[in-house]
Amino acid sequence: MNKIKQLALTAALWGLSIAAQAADVSELQQLWAQIQYELPANQQSQAFSVLADQARQLTEANPDSAAAHIWQGIILSSWAGAEGGLGALGKVKEARAELEQALTLEPEALQGSAYTSLGALYYQVPGWPIGFGDDEKAAELLQKALTLNPDGIDSNYFWADYLINQKRYAEARTALLKAQAASPRPGRELADKGRQQEIRELLKTL
Incomplete structure (x- = not known):
């Protein structure tokens, strides 16, 4: 079984029990790292799409968990980066919404990771009229992240x-x-x- 099928199977099996568990993001973290750092670039987009579905299920089962929203945002951002092109813009907008939701719930969650991830989006995404990129906003968010961590x-x-x-x-x-x-x-x-x-x-x- 190749690496991408193993990751998909692991995510699918884990997803079976999502609704019954607390918002434990450790499995998302592990699977994200495997995709980000071990899979070939041409396989990452497909693997992140599978992981994004699992993240969405966890967030839907735990809507008040800032950590779940943060990791859904991180995975959507990574999926967008792996996919590239204009098609990725919808995913980064979804990621921004998830990270903003995390900030409304618990700004300090995961040592301010929502600020870090959102700040990264603001300097990496193109600015108007294509996207929402904003270097000043990025600096503000990244500095808040450093204050917390x-x-x-x-x-x-x-x-x-x-x-x-x-x-x-x-x-x-x-x-x-x-x-x-x-x-x-x-x-x-x-x-x-x-x-x-x-x-x-x-x-x-x-």
């Missing part, structure tokens, strides 16, 4: 990526080194390994 790997990584986008290279290097020194996250070993590789690649460009 000043030493986090993701909060510092995305702030650094934003700074590179703004050609503020010295500041970006400082943020990347801080991300590189972040403490390991229990249960997120694969995600941390993949993010550290991305950090090293960005440092090389500086």
